[in-house]
Amino acid sequence: MRRPFVAAVFLFAPALSAADGRLQFNRDIRPILSEKCFLCHGPDAKTKNIPIRLDVETEAKADHNGRRAIVPGDPDKSELIRRISAEKKPLLMPPVYSGLKLTAHEVETLRVWIAQGAEWQKHWAFIAPVRPELPRVRNSSWPRNAIDHFILARLEREILSPSPETSRETLLRRASLDVTGLPPTPAEIDAFLGDASPEAWTKVVDRLLASPRYGERMAARWLDYARYADTNGYQFDGERYMWRWRDWVISAFNRNLPYDRFVLEQIAGDMLPGATLDQVIATGFNRNHRGNTEDGIVPEEYAVEYVVDRVETTCTVFLGLTMGCARCHNHKYDPFSQREFYQLFAYFNNIPENGRAMKYGNSPPLVAAPTAEQQQAHARLQAQIRAVEEFLADREPQIARAQQQWEHHLPAAGTLYWAPPAGIASIFELELPGLAATPAGPPEYKAGRVGNAAWFDGTTFLQYGEYGNFDIEDHWTIAAWVYGDGKLDGPVASRMADNPKGRGYGLHLNNGRVHVHLTSVYETDALRVETEESIAPGQWHHLAATYDGSRMVDGVSVYIDGRPAKLKFHANTLYRPFRNAGRRFAEPFRIAGGWGTERRFKGGTDDVRLYARVLSREEIESLAVGQPVGYLAGQPPSRRTAAEARLLRWHFLENAAPNEIRQAWDRLVSLRREREILERSFPTVMVMAEQPVRRDTFFLVRGAYDKPGEKVEAGVPLALPPLPPAAPNNRLGFARWLVDPSNPLTARVAVNRTWQMYLGVGLVKTTEDFGVQGEWPSHPELLDWLATEFVRSGWDMKALQKLILTSATYRQSSRVSAELLQKDPGNRLLARGPRFRLPAEMIRDQALLAAGLLAEKLGGPSVKPYQPPDLWKELIMQDMEYVQSKGPDLYRRSLYTFWKRTVPPPVMVNFDSANREVCVVRESRTNTPLQALNMMNDVTFLEAARFIGQRMMNEGGSTPELRLRHGFRLLTGRAPVSGELEILQDSLRYHLDYFAGKPEAVDAYLNQGVSPPDPALGRRELASYAAVASLILNLDEAVTKE
């Protein structure tokens, strides 16, 4: 080849010299028109009053006042050619001011294409792939499977040959990293080297794909696409809990959930008939977007941003489309109108959410998502509860008899009352005066409803210290007997700042109506509900309020005299805890106090109770009975209300039943309480949900939330196939459309990304853009073959990867010659194997595995490994602290590392990790000095190096040579060659000398990380081996998939 460099430049440019000499619109022409002309003469031309569109065939060839942009077969008559080759500046296209310019080569290409007849093609990616025939190749012994036919055919066309197969060691390390994200162990290497059977490689591939590490490896990338993080982003950036969704992803990969199900469940799992918890959790995919919690925001603005993010992410990840470009105007390049953007928007706009996200924790809608262990524990408890319930049910006649006898012997008088014992926090019986400080003087104590009561005169109140210390995520019940004197206004009980808009919570009377509030900021951050009915003055009423920690107005219930009351709400956003941002919340619990001095309660209050749980309706009914047990027993059973009968039974079971029964009952009560506590410990996860009444969607003028235009209905873009016949026109139907085999994009985009994971670059390099501005595929037929094969296999993700892994293409050596490097620097033709720096997480995980430190455990809450001190403190505002994990959690795989969006983990950032703020599907790799510093000086890698050094000494053998070989192999998966070994030995000798006579230096150097060194080893020696291990860890080869 005489001019290899020129060949490289035109590798993917129009092939004017192609065998048949025919230009193809999709491959050769559209890229030029799109890049240089569509900005004005494209889909958005009309809004700019530009008459000619060059993206639509009929318009490009139509007559405009006697002139035609394109006259097929006649370049000289074509206005397009005239204008792009005009010599006078005012006539020249593109205009000079645009900064765009056609090269001579491009002009010539357009000219030739018009001369050849100007044949148009629909954009390739919008036409469903058709399975191509395998191309014929001359070297028929090379291909191992279909992939290789396509690759080789192209190589042969370019007069190139594939590279020889790489060594077994290199191949094993390459695939182990690709499939599991971790390098092979020496034992695995030996096993493969020793396996002479023809299926040796297939066995390795099957083993790797079956490893649970596979799910973690695949999930790491999927989290990038899905912009997964452990915090909300934007300003405050508080913690959220999406790890149950992350664990769903890992499990879905490990179960080899077919890709169509994988997509369907993440987009609309909640809408599937009989959706399982897992399918609902899957929809967390579209709740991973950032959430703004800042005080001053206009929630409507961000509600729009969330939906836009869902549309953009969904379109990028599943369709490879840059749909976000059509938010403010028609797409400049692709055939999507702004209206169509909002039609897609409508699919994701029906979720009951608030534009202002919760400052701490998850924002609704969310579900409790118990882990597998929790589900098992729960099932166990359920079974135990059922067993005791059955035990008691079986003995019902015996219990009833015993109760009857007991009732008979009970004295009718007496003041023994019964109340539910479980979860009681405080009881204020108010029998004894003088319990609490009373700034306004003591109340009067006299007879009340169920004992003594405190009587307040409109100025007095009671004040207790640390009682009812509940915050907005706690569960509680407040109950009290209340007797209103006249006006029926003022606080019953509260824990809040003593003013009308005070922070805290309370149960109050507002002009006769029962009012309950939880207030962080009165105007903007509170739940306030009020009963529709009023209670009457001059009589005792039993009031109760419950709150379930949900921060939602639905989480508050109010009971009057044991009956649930109908509520109206006045405020329904609660997102900051009372103790927000390090604020103290030292208010005392008050009875009849807490709305300020202007509004004190006048009347009696009796038997105030606080429970640290939500009492059931039946339990509250029992509190509202308000009769002594003896009195109730004296009533004939027929005259007892259901609540009274239940109360008596509960009291009997608890206090007077035969031993065996009483013990069973005690056990039942405590098991139920245990179940309740377990349920409250369930992690939650944000998920998608549908509002019962569909929210209207409007076209937004220039994409602005406050400029709604006309109403639009949900729908898919015209340039793509319609919804499948049976699919409903909602999110579920949209999901079915995504995975319908007629969809031209979904399978192609998925196989392309998989290809990128293994070969480093997608067949379409622009993984994120399959639109007209995207890059023409390097191997279009291979892409289509893989896409159709993927669908044919039932969207089998593991099978697709096995195909790649077992191809000859993948198994090539990644050595490159000068000639090949010049001809194909980016290795797009694949005349050699892939060679790329490892992604961020693999660099750390590999070090931990080689060190023997890696703590392997699938899933669970995110962890906080080593991070330089104060990184968070320097930037954040409030009370979030980076508390370093302890024990094994310091050494978990990096996909479990806590990801704070505004201050991401530095090692991940340094090594080009996706930003996790928005969807990123293209992998990027740079090579910077910060990476070098990170690898050489970060405690993570220093501690790992020390443990690798320790392994060299303990496992390697007795000589330095054997030990160095072992260490080298742990990280590179191969034995060092003699030149390498010499350098390592040199380095070891140097370090032994260096550390000689410097015990302090040795101590300091070994004192990196919290795991202590093996005390049996010589410290100077260990330090020296650790230094050499660090050297190996920093080798180009060690951080590279070769």
Add this chain to the structure above:
Amino acid sequence: MDPVTERRLLITRRHFFSAGSTGIGIAALSSLLARKAHAAGGLSGLPHHTPKAKRVIYLFQHGAPSQLDLFDYKPELARLRGANLPDSVRRGQRLTGMTAYQETFPTAPSVFQFSRQGQSGLWLSELLPHTGKAADDICLVKSLHTEAINHDPAVTFFQTGFQLAGRPSIGAWVSYGLGSENENLPAFVVMVSQGVGNAQALAERAWASGFLPTRHQGVKFRASSDPVLYLSNPPGYDSTARRRYLDDLARLNQMKLADYQDPEIATRIAQYEMAFRMQSSVPELADLSTEPESTFDLYGPDSRKPGSYAANCILARRLAERGVRFIQLFHRGWDQHGNLPKEIRGQCLQTDQPSAALIADLKQRGMLDETLIVWGGEFGRTVYSQGTLTEDNYGRDHHPRCFAMVLAGGGIKGGRTYGETDDFSYNIVENPVDVHDLHATILHLLGVDHTRLTFKFQGRHYRLTDVAGNMIRGILT
């Protein structure tokens, strides 16, 4: 290339030749070194025109300082004290969720005195006595406005030209376009200091590289033993040992390069060498002990405190001297929703003297003409009081519709005021300047046509100024 770098590279080259690499190894390295030299100069074709400024020092006042109490003198307001902000002024403009529910919007004139400063007679608040002395060097732009009304989107907008996350920051654009003048330091350096006032969170995204290659991200210098993360060798390991370690590493990597001929290996060798150079150049830079007394006198008492705004201003000058292209300081604490008079006084005590000192210092070194200084926050503050207005206390909410910034140095006309607001400092009445205009102007002064510094991503040619941006010609020399 400075002599030290030259020697370093020669040593590396020599290693190559001595390691007996094949011809291609040497060729790859040579071409790499050639590319490096080119990369240091940025994109080909840049600068587009002769720059007025070689570098930028951007003093970001994070949290949004009140224009009404520092720069925008409104003597008429005193008479209207406590009066409700007229609807004719507010015109139903949106407010933040923090004051939208407020029943009244009492006009709160500044409690601070203003006076004319310098030959040019610029009106400045008594809170800025030192800035007053530099009045003839600065240009006060009073007519900035932005789209965002909350901190995070507003900062993101100022830093990246877009309110939502994901785009490259201005410093990353400059690094991408113009490259570095110093082989031993990054082209874009960021420092953060804490104020005494109410602080808001700041995100690393403010200096991220977005879709540009990661090497263009801002490198944060911190006031700790590690001025750059992971810069220091571990305890017990000195630079002699590190040098030897790197030599061995390079020998091994060269063997790999000879075998595989992947140019990335050569790049990696070079990056490890640059890391080593940074290990000496950065501490040398961060070490203020070589500064004479007069420096600390000039920048004020805080300047001896590592990590303070004042110390960072000295560092900014040292970075400028060493050819760092884009130096950005963030000083937090300007979010005065309440207790404004007390808090802003504290903020100014920390920032006024060092900011003015930086101008004077650069001037005395003859560097002011080639350094563009930008001082300002992410939006302004309301004329009406947030919360209760009393005799000597008030707060101000976010106000995106007008605010002031200060520019000085290379290409900027000193002693000048640009733009005008209405009597309430609520709306702009003359020469509005939006964020993209400021960006276009900064790039212009660096010799860059903002419409031609683009990066293709997701099928689109992105630029810092999106589809907008007009140069602010009225402030240029």
